[in-house]
Amino acid sequence: MAKKILITGITGQVGSQLADYVLENTEFDVVGMMRWQEPMENLYHLTKRINVKDRICLHYADLNDFSALARMIKAVRPDYISHLAAQSYPKTSFDIPIETLQTNIIGTANLLECIRQQRDSDGYGPVVHICSSSEVYGKALPGVPLAENTAFHGASPYSISKIGTDYLGQFYGEAYGIRTFVTRMGTHSGPRRSDVFFESTVAKQIALIESGLQEPVIKVGNLSSTRTFQDARDAVRAYFLLLQASESGKVKSGDYFNIAGEEVFKLPQVIDLLLSMSTRTDIQIKTDADRLRPIDADYQMFDNTKIRKAIDWKPEIPARQMFSDLLNHWRDQIAKGNIPLNR
């Protein structure tokens, strides 16, 4: 029987990319955890397979429903678990701090407790990837690459929630011997990236302008950030390689890794690059006060040494390709009549 990977958050950008990676590159079957009423557009290309359970099926549960998680773990007994589900929008977390903390901290604890209880009951022993975020480092010192031992600084309710997620992942590995590891991914993008994120809203607005659905003005927030970008398709490859390394004992329980792109951009450079790919030459940029956050994690460059030692991995998709694919993603959505909100 094929081994199984459970992906929480399978309808999200990264979860759906991980499902694609696993189906294309491994022998694993995929079980996707989703909530009862979830946007499915990131999985439309897989629905034929899902309908006939061709190596992929869906399981309904919610991180905030312990009993549903417990039933799922008992029924599915995945060999690998990649826990990606989260309230993942840093800016939105200022508006919904309690839901963010509840889902990302208590929801993660719920999942880990279910695994621990199943282990105590019958020896169940999966490998568990806990997805933290580079936002745990918060407002970092300019000029200093973020390494795994850089101090945490909670710069948003999201960042604080991911600090909780991060410590839970480490703790369940150290204290209970569950084969967990934690990843802190830097800014990741590419097709399916939500439009609440900077580069995706810029690309989406360009696509809207090209289609005559928005006046030729792009609204932006704080542009003073400097950060690395990587394609989520590169990141999910790292996730799967880490799961394998954890299974073989190369990665110790509770260990944690930065995973980041190695191409650095100031945000105005991202705008220039995306504009250079546009058919329009008359687009203006305007600051929109609604897009500013009370504090920003405005310096995000990483030291990837640790992950490069743990697995045979480096980012492979050039940032230019990633931005181009992102712009084309929005053009395709609009061409199909899926008009995104003008936000």
Ligand code: A2R
């Ligand atoms: O909000 P929904 O229904 O579209 O589902 C999202 C799911 N999710 C949940 N699943 C179960 N129980 C919950 N209480 C719950 N709340 C949210 O997590 C969606 O399927 C997924 C998040 O997808 P995205 O927002 O597209 O995030 P992305 O970029 O794929 O990030 C993956 C991970 C997250 O842990 C981020 O915090 C981290 O990478 O950066």
